[in-house]
Each structure stands twice: as structure tokens, then as C-alpha cells.
Amino acid sequence: MPMVPVAPDVFHVYDTTLRDGAQQEGLRLTVHDKLRIARSLDDLGVTFIEGGWPGANPNDTAFFKAAADGELKLRNSQLVAFGSTRKVGGQASSDPLTRALLEAETPVITLVAKSHDAHVYRALRTTLDENLAMISDTVKFLTGEGRRVFIDAEHFFDGYRANPAYALEVVKTSADAGAEVVVMCDTNGGMLPGWMGEVVDAAGQVGVDLGIHCHNDTGCAVANTIAAVDAGAMHVQGTINGHGERTGNADLITVLANLQLKYGWNIVAPDALAKVTATSHAVAAITHVQPNTRQPYVGHSAFAHKAGLHASAIKVDANLYQHTDPTFVGNDMRMLVSDMAGRANIQLKGEELGYDISDRVQAAEITDLVKEREAQGYSYEAADASFELLLRDALGLSEEFFEVLHWRVWTGNEQGEDGDSEAIVKVRIDGETTKLVGEGFGPLNALDQALTGALKAKYPAAETFDLVDYRVRIMDQGHGTDAIVRVLIDMTDGSRTWTCVGVGTNVIEASWEALYDCYRWGLSTPAAG
Numbered sequence: 169m170p171m172v173p174v175a176p177d178v179f180h181v182y183d184t185t186l187r188d189g190a191q192q193e194g195l196r197l198t199v200h201d202k203l204r205i206a207r208s209l210d211d212l213g214v215t216f217i218e219g220g221w222p223g224a225n226p227n228d229t230a231f232f233k234a235a236a237d238g239e240l241k242l243r244n245s246q247l248v249a250f251g252s253t254r255k256v257g258g259q260a261s262s263d264p265l266t267r268a269l270l271e272a273e274t275p276v277i278t279l280v281a282k283s284h285d286a287h288v289y290r291a292l293r294t295t296l297d298e299n300l301a302m303i304s305d306t307v308k309f310l311t312g313e314g315r316r317v318f319i320d321a322e323h324f325f326d327g328y329r330a331n332p333a334y335a336l337e338v339v340k341t342s343a344d345a346g347a348e349v350v351v352m353c354d355t356n357g358g359m360l361p362g363w364m365g366e367v368v369d370a371a372g373q374v375g376v377d378l379g380i381h382c383h384n385d386t387g388c389a390v391a392n393t394i395a396a397v398d399a400g401a402m403h404v405q406g407t408i409n410g411h412g413e414r415t416g417n418a419d420l421i422t423v424l425a426n427l428q429l430k431y432g433w434n435i436v437a438p439d440a441l442a443k444v445t446a447t448s449h450a451v452a453a454i455t456h457v458q459p460n461t462r463q464p465y466v467g468h469s470a471f472a473h474k475a476g477l478h479a480s481a482i483k484v485d486a487n488l489y490q491h492t493d494p495t496f497v498g499n500d501m502r503m504l505v506s507d508m509a510g511r512a513n514i515q516l517k518g519e520e521l522g523y524d525i526s527d528r529v530q531a532a533e534i535t536d537l538v539k540e541r542e543a544q545g546y547s548y549e550a551a552d553a554s555f556e557l558l559l560r561d562a563l564g565l566s567e568e569f570f571e572v573l574h575w576r577v578w579t580g581n582e583q584g585e586d587g588d589s590e591a592i593v594k595v596r597i598d599g600e601t602t603k604l605v606g607e608g609f610g611p612l613n614a615l616d617q618a619l620t621g622a623l624k625a626k627y628p629a630a631e632t633f634d635l636v637d638y639r640v641r642i643m644d645q646g647h648g649t650d651a652i653v654r655v656l657i658d659m660t661d662g663s664r665t666w667t668c669v670g671v672g673t674n675v676i677e678a679s680w681e682a683l684y685d686c687y688r689w690g691l692s693t694p695a696a697g
């Protein structure tokens with residue numbers, strides 16, 4: 169049986185997306201962004217939200233001011249201000265950055281403190297005793313002002329290796345001064361899971377609550393966090409989607425889901441856990457950092473099944489190829505259709521789309537058709553709408569909304585008021601032929617104009633269709649400009665978005681195929697609700 173540790177009586181989930189997460193290269197959060205993320209974290213029910221470093225920059229100071237002025241009403245979480253121990257040779261009570269921590273008006277303050285002797289000598293350029301005095305003075309001053317104080321013991325694991333007695337002295341000094349939790353930080357992210365237990369055990373002898381803060385430089389931030397929890401840490405720090413300095417921090421979503429679903433600890437309410445996928449997407453949208461599709465639990469591909477053998481077992485029982493139920497974290501199982509599909513993928517995907525393909529022979533024929541088309545360059549994995557059209561054609565369920573008799577496009581370098589390209593599209597609808605000319609910026613725009621023009625009288629919905637993305641890829645890398653290309657078009661009608669694929673040596677022909685399928689699917693598939 170797997171080891172399942174008993175949950176501590178008190179357990180803290182401490183989010184540092186707004187502070188260490190914002191230390192990620194390329195990430196910049198405005199006050200408004202921070203407030204939105206904080207609300208989302210509060211909704212999730214994390215215990216603490218570290219908002220930033222007041223006094224270090226105007227943005228973070230303004231965030232805490234906005235929070236204190238009532239723009240952030242937390243229902244579940246407590247706001248934390250982050251800062252450092254006082255300056256060498258100074259006094260906490262007169263240190264401007266320490267005072268800024270008080271002015272942030274948060275119930276909790278986290279102080280970063282040195283715990284590695286080499287950092288004291290070389291970065292602080294002071295003595296080991298002065299560093300201990302800086303910790304003690306700052307913690308006592310802030311607790312004396314009524315704040316709960318946590319210590320982030322920077323470089324704790326490397327420091328313990330270099331000088332264990334001093335690293336432990338930092339823990340003891342912090343606890344004696346009144347720090348509630350001492351957080352052991354793997355600041356350089358160089359630890360491995362098997363190395364955590366001994367250090368955490370040693371710190372545990374001091375008799376203070378311990379926390380863990382891991383960076384992901386060895387790709388082990390989550391594993392190291394769990395290893396520290398196994399050894400007794402009752403406070404985990406991390407960030408949503410693993411944002412953070414360099415390679416990032418422990419992904420708090422993965423840590424939380426692991427502890428809750430694998431250990432069975434009741435850290436947040438089950439309905440809150442089911443919000444983690446939405447939280448992950450919300451943070452991705454606010455930070456403008458593309459979500460990692462392979463992110464554990466919440467990634468778009470986390471429960472996507474491509475291989476035929478997987479699908480055939482999933483048809484019997486989804487748990488045969490899934491470690492947990494995706495709905496527990498608000499995600500969904502998805503069946504992918506590709507040249508690696510077997511009958512089962514097609515049947516399950518069909519079911520997902522509302523088609524009965526239980527007939528084995530029919531399912532096998534569609535599987536063969538998919539493989540044949542994929543060999544020609546089509547890809548149905550991302551083009552669900554093209555797959556649905558293929559399925560309907562194969563099942564004899566396609567309705568003909570319009571028939572294209574002919575299309576042609578001209579493009580050049582002369583730009584008029586309505587564009588540089590002209591297209592003609594001739595369609596037959598209910599036996600009646602219409603020929604429309606479209607002008608546009610580029611051949612696809614001109615074709616789109618002409619097709620919409622030809623369809624809109626009979627199908628007004630066509631006017632709501634908008635192209636939102638267009639991707640071209642060369643299929644046979646060895647060729648030059650005569651290569652086969654694959655075009656993927658994403659289209660929306662404002663309420664849904666769908667994707668179609670086209671393939672050919674002529675990029676305009678491939679684009680037309682994808683565009684034509686987008687219109688076919690959009691007109692033939694009623695919007696839900």
C-alpha cells in the first residue's frame with residue numbers, strides 16, 4: 169500500500185504568485201492584475217496570499233494601499249506583505265522598508281532572512297551574529313506591532329549542507345523572537361526529493377512550525393515540496409501555474425491536488441478544488457503567459473487520450489488510463505482523433521459529439537479513412553469540426569446547405585480602398601445559382617467576403633462568422649515553395665469557436681478548403697442552448 173501520512177492539525181497553503189511568481193522573466197502584473205488574481209485565490213480558499221514587497225516599488229505599495237482601502241475583500245484568505253530583515257547595523261524600528269511593511273496593514277508579514285553563512289559573509293558583508301540580530305530585532309519589532317511573522321529562510325538547504333549548526337541557529341533565533349513559521353527555502357532550486365527529509369527532520373528538532381518553498385531548477389519543485397511535507401512541514405509555498413524566478417516555483421495547484429486527492433487531506437472544500445482549472449486559466453489570461461497544455465491536473469492535455477490502445481481500455485473504464493477523475497479538478501477527459509487512433513477513439517469521440525458508431529465495421533471504416541487522410545497531411549487532433557464533418561459524411565448524415573460550383577481569386581500588389589485581392593465564388597442553394605464578387609486584404613479575406621455575400625441572404629448566421637486564427641505548416645520539410653501545406657482555421661460566431669483543416673500544395677486552395685469546412689460546420693451545427 170502507498171504511504172499516506174496523517175494530515176497535520178493545521179496546514180497552510182501559501183500562495184506567492186503575486187510576489188515570487190511576478191519575479192518570472194517577462195511577467196509584469198499591474199495593481200489591477202494583482203487584485204484580480206488575489207480575488208481568484210481567495211475564491212479557491214488558499215490560506216495566505218503574499219501580495220508583494222511594499223516599499224520596494226510603487227506598484228506593490230499601491231497594491232497594498234488598494235487592498236487596505238477596501239478594493240480587496242478577502243473571505244477565506246489572509247493577505248501577507250513580504251520584505252526582508254532590517255539593514256545591517258541599523259534598527260528595525262527606523263528601517264524604511266520595515267516601516268513600509270507595517271504601513272501595508274496586513275495581518276501577516278513574511279521576512280526573507282539569510283541562513284547560509286556564505287551569504288551572510290559575501291552578500292550581506294556582515295558577521296553571523298549580526299545576521300541573527302537582524303532577524304531577532306525585525307521579528308520582535310513586527311510582532312510587537314501586532315503582526316504575525318513568518319520567516320523565509322533563504323538558501324536553507326544549501327546553508328544546512330555548508331554549516332548545519334548555523335542554519336539551525338537561524339531557525340531557533342527566528343522561533344525565539346516570535347516567528348510563527350520558519351519556511352525552509354530551496355532558493356537555488358538544486359535539491360532532489362531524497363535529500364529533503366534529513367534537513368527537515370533536523371530543523372524539526374528546534375520545535376517550531378516549518379514551511380517549504382521550492383524552486384524548480386532540477387524539475388523537482390513539487391516533488392521536493394511533497395517530500396518536505398512527508399517529513400513534517402505544515403506550510404507549503406508555491407505559485408499558480410508554477411510561475412517564478414528562473415524556472416519557477418512549485419506549482420501550487422499540483423501540490424494542492426496531490427495532497428488532497430492522493431493523501432486524502434481536506435485542505436480546501438471539494439467544490440473549491442474543482443475550481444483549480446478555472447483558476448489556472450484565469451491566471452494565464454491575466455499574466456498573458458500561455459498555459460502549459462501538459463500541466464498536471466489542469467492542462468488541456470492532462471486527460472486527453474490519443475493512443476488507440478488507451479482508448480480501447482478507456483471504453484471499458486476511464487480509470488484504466490487515468491490516475492484520477494478529471495472533474496475533481498474541474499478538467500475534462502478528451503478523446504483525440506489521429507493516425508494513432510483505433511476504433512475505440514473514433515467511437516468515443518463520436519459519442520462525445522453525439523453520434524452512434526457502435527457498429528464495429530463502420531467504426532473500422534472511419535478509422536481507416538482518418539488514417540488515410542492523416543497520411544495525406546490532414547490533422548484531426550486540433551480540428552474537431554473537420555472530424556465531425558468527416559463523420560457525418562461517412563454516416564450519411566450530412567445536409568447540403570450550399571454547393572460550391574466554382575471559386576477563383578486574384579491578388580496583386582495594387583492596393584485599392586477595399587483591398588488588394590478580388591475573389592469570385594459561385595454557389596448553388598436550393599437549386600438557385602448565385603455568383604458573388606468579394607474584395608479584401610489578401611486572398612483569404614476576399615474569398616471570405618465573397619462566400620459570406622453569396623450565403624447571407626439565405627443564411628444570415630454566415631455574417632456572424634469571424635476568422636480568429638489562421639495557421640499554416642509545411643508538411644514535407646524537404647520541399648521548397650511547392651511543399652504540401654496544412655492550414656488550420658479557427659472561426660467564431662461570438663458564442664463558440666471551431667477549427668477546420670485544409671491540405672494542398674496550393675496554400676490558397678488549402679485555405680479555401682478549411683474556410684469552406686468552417687462555413688459548412690457553422691451552418692450545420694446548431695449552437696448549444
Ligand SMILES: CC(=O)SCCNC(=O)CCNC(=O)[C@H](O)C(C)(C)COP(=O)(O)OP(=O)(O)OC[C@H]1O[C@@H](n2cnc3c(N)ncnc32)[C@H](O)[C@@H]1OP(=O)(O)O
Nearest residue numbers: 221223224225252253254255256280281282291292322355
Ligand atoms: C530569494 C528571493 O527571491 S527574496 C525576494 C527578492 N525580491 C526582490 O529583490 C525584488 C524587490 N527588490 C527590490 O526592489 C530591491 O532589491 C530593494 C528595494 C529590496 C533593495 O534595493 P537597493 O536598496 O537598491 O539594494 P540592492 O537591491 O542593490 O541590494 C540589496 C540590499 O539588501 C541587502 N539584503 C539582501 N538580503 C537581505 C536580508 N535578508 N536582510 C537584510 N538585507 C538584505 C543586500 O546586502 C543589499 O544591501 P546593500 O544595499 O547594503 O548593498
Ligand SMILES: CC(=O)C(=O)O
Nearest residue numbers: 280320322323353355
Ligand atoms: C524567499 C524566496 O523567494 C526564496 O528563497 O526563493
